[in-house]
Amino acid sequence: MTSDGLGLHPSSGKCPRGLCPLRALGAQPGQPERRRPGWGHRTLRGATPRYVHGLRITRMGLCAPALHASAHHSAPLRVSWLEGDGAESAKKAAASALWSFSANHAQNQAAIAEAGGLAPLVALLGVGGAETQLQAAGALAAIALDNPQNQNTIATMLVQLLTAPDTPTRTKAARAISNLARAHTSNQEARAK
Amino acid sequence: MTSDCIPHQAIAGIGAITPLVRLLHEESTKAQGKAAGALASIAMGSKDNQTAIAAAGGIAPLVSLLSREHGDEVSAPHGL
Secondary structure (H helix, E strand, O other), X not given: OOOOOOOOOXXXXXXXXXXXXXXXXXXXXXXXXXXXOOHHHHHHHOOOHHHHHHHHHHHHHHOOHHHXXXXXXXXXXXXXXXXXXXXXXXXXXXXXXXHHHHOOOHHHHHHHHHOOOHHHHHHHHHHOOHHHHHHHHHHHHHHHOOOHHHHHHHHHHHHHHHOOXXXXXXXXXXXXXXHHHHHHHHHHHHHHO | OOHHHHHHHHHHHOOOHHHHHHHOOOOOHHHHHHHHHHHHHHHOXXXXXXXXXXXXXXXXXXXXXXXXXXXXXXXXXXXX
């Protein structure tokens, strides 16, 4: 069962209630439910972000959830989670802050682009944890809103990713565009209120 | 804007923006993340605060933070 019709979720069906926000974002939950049942819903409530983030970073970074079957759920995985957690949380907060700064603020939209913020935000769309992707997409959509120059820059970056030689990168680009389109709609609706 | 902006403006008004931006330059990613979260809240829905944070130099360290590769603390988690 593919709940959103995008066909981006090879591990669909693992989310018992079909509400997992990670799947809605195009993330690919691997095997974490073997250790913490219902982890996706826990994420929704924000109860155990530290644990979930670490797993996401590792899996998303490798882009191969199957590699993290039970044999790999050992010490090395935990180490990579611990090392990555602080940075991942900070990235998510930074993207969130840039989203707030740029919302309906033309000067800040331009200033973030001038500070070189677009490329790392686009990168986060493909490799960050699902919540980080959401924040990065929201920030990019806000930075691009009514700013043709920023729209052009972001679109160029995404097209480059879409035409990359390797399939994982192209897949990330497709996911990024999907996230961005949703975030754009959300920002437009927020502005209309 | 709406009345929920008032606390944010009050926080900004007592001079929180400058020390929060300073905190963004700390080595600790935890400190940076918390500062970024606070600034995000302060900026939300307040054009004055959005402008003030940018003027205080808040954008550049946040852009750097987006690309940061490693967290700072590696501590033993409970129950593992």
